Each structure stands twice: as structure tokens, then as C-alpha cells.
Amino acid sequence: MQEVVLRGRGIVEGCCEGEALVSAQPISFLGGVNSINGKIISKNHDLYGKFVKDKVLCFPHGSGSTVGSYVLYSLAKRKLAPKAIINQKADPVVVVGAVIAKIPMIDGIDIQQIASGDIVKVDAFRGFVKIVKLRR
Amino acid sequence: MHLTREEERIYCGEHGWASQMCMKILIQLGDLFKADRLIPIRSAHVSGVSYKTLGDAPIEFLKVLADAGGRVKVRSTLNPQSFDPDQLGKKLPEHVRKRQQAILDQFDRMGFKSSLTCTPYYLGKVEKGWHLAWAESSAVVYANSVLRAYTNREGGPSALAAALIGKTPNYGVHQSENRKPSILVHVEDPLMNEMEHGTLGIYLGRILGDRIPFIEGLKKSSSEDLKQLGAGLAASGMTNMFLTEKTYSKSREPIEKVSVKAADIRKTCEELSTNPGGQLDLVFVGCPHCSLREVKRIARLVDGKKIRGQLECWVCTSRYVKERAMEDVKRIEKAGARVLVDMCTIVSWTEKMGIKSIMTNSAKTAYYAPTLNRADTRLASLEECLKTAFRG
CATH class of the missing domain: 3.30.499.10 (Aconitase, domain 3)
Structure with a gap:
């Protein structure tokens, strides 16, 4: 297959490869994600019932309460955090959460190019995402 | 971002780990949002105090900061905790009360006031034009929109970092040019009470993204009505301020316009x-x-x-x-x-x-x-x- 490379801006440094979990909707970490098990619990959310653990979590941007940053920290301490975060447009709640939880993060990516289940390589040092294997 | 010598020394760790970590958070945010420098703040307000939303991991983070000598540099207030200690506390298991107290103890060690409210603006004066670093999204919208102070929408940790440094990156709504509306909201039918203001907030938050609205039709709204509006806006969206006929004179520049009717409010209220x-x-x-x-x-x-x-x-x-x-x-x-x-x-x-x-x-x-x-x-x-x- 042809490799697809998407360029953005590295925000929190780091490199990883993992399975994408993609949402078309913003995520509110407070109230939207259970900090004990990492499950998405906002009703009507397109990722409702999914777990963020070890996923490359792709969503447009954060929303909702600022306490959301600590939810990311809490998830990281429990080893339930996403492997990386890809945003269309970064917002402070998610950025600070990624900084203190040490989760590699990139923004400025057209996340519609990525589908849940794709295997993607994230290089947040240089600010790009490579889709290495499309979902079957 | 331009850093002073003193700020560089803090970043390099010369003032200890707590200040260094806080400076890292501020600089990351500053770089992200293309701030030119850090600016002094009058006060900080920190969210993330309730044990129920925090869980256990952040207690360690707070303790490490306090152990490392982290102390507030400006007036710093706290958001609410998870129960009223005099009334509901006794209904809860002892470990919950203890963990909640452990959080408060760490903040106390760092010099925070035990204000424990989401409305710090009722506790002390905030003047027009003051720069603040507030978390608690409803208070942020209130401060910017009703009090006309300047604060970005901080996260719990970024407000904490600002409290411990006494500064915040100069970007976003700290700069006057970023406080202009990009969408005109015409409220066609008068809002009847505070609940309808909050509902309008939820409705608008969903469609605005991070755009600042100029909202027409709020001439009779009280500051408490606007508090509800701001709380709703911030809950469902990223907006951190709104403008009204009281705080902004309509410019001639054409901007996108949306109308909100009583039926939109009613439908949103039914959904909620x-x-x-x-x-x-x-x-x-x-x-x-x-x-x-x-x-x-x-x-x-x-x-x-x-x-x-x-x-x-x-x-x-x-x-x-x-x-x-x-x-x-x-x-x-x-x-x-x-x-x-x-x-x-x-x-x-x-x-x-x-x-x-x-x-x-x-x-x-x-x-x-x-x-x-x-x-x-x-x-x-x-x-x-x-x-x-x-x-x-």
C-alpha cells in the first residue's frame, strides 16, 4: 500500500506506533472519560464505550472542564493513557494534560485521513503522523 | 518566547524542581500559543480540588510540588471540594474524607486560600483590565465577559503553575486584539429567567467552537443570568468569553450572524x-x-x-x-x-x-x-x- 504521511506540529515530544482510535467529535476528559478505567462514557459520543488505553487517540480538540488535564495524568499513572494524542487544533486542557502525563502529542493534523483501526506511527519530535497499515 | 534571565534560571532548575516544572508548563503553553513573553498576574484560581474528579494520582503530583518547596506568588484561590465537611462529610466513608483532606493539605502547604468556591469573584475585587490566570471555566467566562478582566481558560495544572510562578504566558484573550467577536448571535425572543440563560449557553457552546460571540438581546440580563450563560457556554464548548451590548459597541465589520429563537432554547432544555x-x-x-x-x-x-x-x-x-x-x-x-x-x-x-x-x-x-x-x-x-x- 501507499504510505500516507500527514504533517502537523509536534507539541509534546515522543515517538510511538499504535492503533488509531478516531473521533469526529471533541472529547471532554472530565465527565467524558472514566479516569479509573479509561473508558469513554459520554452518551451520544461516537466513541462511547471505547477504551483510550494504548490507542493513538485522534479527535478535533478538547472541550469541557479544565480538570480534564488531571484525568490524563491520572490515566497515565494507571497505565491507561493513550499512547499518543493527535488533534486538529490543540487546546490548553489537552496540552497541559499531555505535558504532565508525558503523552506525545501533535496538532494541525487532518484527522479525517485516519480511520479507527489504522496502524499509525507518530513522530512528535518532527511533527508528523504516518499511516503504516490501513484498517482491513 | 522571550524569557528574562530570572525566568531562564527557574527553567534550568536553579530555584528547585517545583518552580522548574511549573515554568515548563507555562513555557510549553506559551510556545504553543505563540506568546511573546510571560506577564505578571494579579491572582490565580485553581480547579481540580475535588477528590472525586481528581482521583489518587494527582495527589502525588501535588505532594511532590509542595515537598519541593512550591509556594504561591500571588493571591490564589481554590475551586470547590467534593462535600460540605460540616453537613455531608459524615455520610461518607472515612477514606474518602481522608483523601479529600490530603488534597486540601497539599494546597494549604503551598499557600492557597481555602476559598473552595467556583465563584472567586464574589470573594474579592477583580478590576477591569487585570490579568489573571484562572481555571474553572465558568469563572473564566464570567471574569472576561462580565468583569472585563483578562484570563485565558487555564487548566487546573496550568493555573497551579501560574500561581506558583506568579505569571502567565501573554497570548489569547490577554491581548486586546483577540477579544473581538467573530460571530453575531441575535437572541430573538427575550430570555425569561436564569435557567434560559444557561440553556442558551449550552446551545451556543455546541455551535461556536472557540469563537467569541457578540450576543444581542441581553440588555435586561442580571449578572447572575450572565453567570449561568457563561457556565453553559464553557460546559459545552471552548469559548472563553462573550460580548454584550453593555460591553461592546457593534462594529461595522460584517461577521457571520446566527439567530436563536425561543424554540431553540425550549428544545435544548428538553434535551437536558x-x-x-x-x-x-x-x-x-x-x-x-x-x-x-x-x-x-x-x-x-x-x-x-x-x-x-x-x-x-x-x-x-x-x-x-x-x-x-x-x-x-x-x-x-x-x-x-x-x-x-x-x-x-x-x-x-x-x-x-x-x-x-x-x-x-x-x-x-x-x-x-x-x-x-x-x-x-x-x-x-x-x-x-x-x-x-x-x-x-
Whole structure:
């Protein structure tokens, strides 16, 4: 297959490869994600019932309460955090959460190019995402 | 971003780990948002105080900061915790009370005021044009829109970092050019009460993204109405301020325009009421915390009445306001309601207290309660809430 490379801006440094979990909707970490098990619990959310653990979590941007940053920290301490975060447009709640939880993060990516289940390589040092294997 | 020599020394760790970590957070944010420098702030307000929303991991983070000598550099206040220690605390397991206290202890060690309210603006003056670093999204919108102070929408940790450094990156709504509206919202039908203002906030938050709206049609709105509007806006969206006819004169530059009709408000209110007719366990007002004026109004409305059956009625405010309204508080308590302080219902342990259904005048609470409290909701005006809760 042809490799697809998407360029953005590295925000929190780091490199990883993992399975994408993609949402078309913003995520509110407070109230939207259970900090004990990492499950998405906002009703009507397109990722409702999914777990963020070890996923490359792709969503447009954060929303909702600022306490959301600590939810990311809490998830990281429990080893339930996403492997990386890809945003269309970064917002402070998610950025600070990624900084203190040490989760590699990139923004400025057209996340519609990525589908849940794709295997993607994230290089947040240089600010790009490579889709290495499309979902079957 | 330009750093002073002193700031560079802090970044390199010369002032210890706590200051270094805080400086890293501020600089990351500053770089991200293309700030030119750090600017001094008048006050900081930190969210993320309730053990229920924080969980255990952040306690370690706070303790490490306090152990490493982290101390506030400016007036710094705290958001609510997860229960009122004098009233509901005894209903909760000891480990919950202990963990909550552990969080408060760490903040205390760092020099925070134990304000424990989401309305720090009722506790001390905030002047127009002051730069602040506030978390608590409803207070951010209130500060920018009603008080005309300047604060970005901080996260719990970034406000904490700003409190410990005494500065914040200069970007976003700290700069006047970023405080202009990009969308005109015309409210066609007059809003009838505070609940409808909050509902408008939820409706707009969903469609605005991070755009600043100029909202026409709020000439008769009180500051408490605008508090509800801001709380709703911030709950469902990223907007951190709005402008009204009082704070902005309409410019001639053409901008996108949307209209909001009474039917839009009604439909949003219906969506936010997951249990419009069923049994109720709790009637709750005070999200965001009641002002002194609201406490007095509630006292007038329930004076001489009695609460119905097994229903609970909570009025949440700050300890500061409660202490200044003791006569009104007595009247409210005589009618059978509780006036609770230091706590926020949506970050409290309602589930553990058997509360499955909540009636409220706060659109923000109605928006969060189904997920945060696993409770059904009924959204109505303050007057209707109190009519439902009390007889006589």
C-alpha cells in the first residue's frame, strides 16, 4: 500500500506506533472519560464505550472542564493513557494534560485521513503522523 | 518566547524542581500559543480540588510540588471540594474524607486560600483590565465577559503553575486584539429567567467552537443570568468569553450572524431534561455558587414553607457568602433545605448518597449530571425548582 504521511506540529515530544482510535467529535476528559478505567462514557459520543488505553487517540480538540488535564495524568499513572494524542487544533486542557502525563502529542493534523483501526506511527519530535497499515 | 534571565534560571532548575516544572508548563503553553513573553498576574484560581474528579494520582503530583518547596506568588484561590465537611462529610466513608483532606493539605502547604468556591469573584475585587490566570471555566467566562478582566481558560495544572510562578504566558484573550467577536448571535425572543440563560449557553457552546460571540438581546440580563450563560457556554464548548451590548459597541465589520429563537432554547432544555416527569431525589440550586443576592432571593421564596416528603433540597454557595447571609440561611434551613458550602454537587458523591434524579436551575449541572453523577435530570427555573421542592 501507499504510505500516507500527514504533517502537523509536534507539541509534546515522543515517538510511538499504535492503533488509531478516531473521533469526529471533541472529547471532554472530565465527565467524558472514566479516569479509573479509561473508558469513554459520554452518551451520544461516537466513541462511547471505547477504551483510550494504548490507542493513538485522534479527535478535533478538547472541550469541557479544565480538570480534564488531571484525568490524563491520572490515566497515565494507571497505565491507561493513550499512547499518543493527535488533534486538529490543540487546546490548553489537552496540552497541559499531555505535558504532565508525558503523552506525545501533535496538532494541525487532518484527522479525517485516519480511520479507527489504522496502524499509525507518530513522530512528535518532527511533527508528523504516518499511516503504516490501513484498517482491513 | 522571550524569557528574562530570572525566568531562564527557574527553567534550568536553579530555584528547585517545583518552580522548574511549573515554568515548563507555562513555557510549553506559551510556545504553543505563540506568546511573546510571560506577564505578571494579579491572582490565580485553581480547579481540580475535588477528590472525586481528581482521583489518587494527582495527589502525588501535588505532594511532590509542595515537598519541593512550591509556594504561591500571588493571591490564589481554590475551586470547590467534593462535600460540605460540616453537613455531608459524615455520610461518607472515612477514606474518602481522608483523601479529600490530603488534597486540601497539599494546597494549604503551598499557600492557597481555602476559598473552595467556583465563584472567586464574589470573594474579592477583580478590576477591569487585570490579568489573571484562572481555571474553572465558568469563572473564566464570567471574569472576561462580565468583569472585563483578562484570563485565558487555564487548566487546573496550568493555573497551579501560574500561581506558583506568579505569571502567565501573554497570548489569547490577554491581548486586546483577540477579544473581538467573530460571530453575531441575535437572541430573538427575550430570555425569561436564569435557567434560559444557561440553556442558551449550552446551545451556543455546541455551535461556536472557540469563537467569541457578540450576543444581542441581553440588555435586561442580571449578572447572575450572565453567570449561568457563561457556565453553559464553557460546559459545552471552548469559548472563553462573550460580548454584550453593555460591553461592546457593534462594529461595522460584517461577521457571520446566527439567530436563536425561543424554540431553540425550549428544545435544548428538553434535551437536558432526561427525566422530565419522574420521581425526584434532589432539588439543587447553586451551580455556579449562589451570590449573596441569590441566597437572599431563595430565602424570600421559601420563607414559611416546608420541604415535601423525602426530598432533599441543596443550596450551594461559598463559605464566604454563607457567613454574610446567616439570617437568610436560617430561613432556608427552617424550610428544610440545606445550605452547603465548600462543595460542588457535580463533583460530589451524590451516587453514594442514593441520589438518582436531580432537578436544577443550572444548565451546566443538567449537562454534566448524567455522566458525572449518573443521575437523571430535570431542568427548570429557580422558582419552579423551589415550587417543586416546597409546599405551603
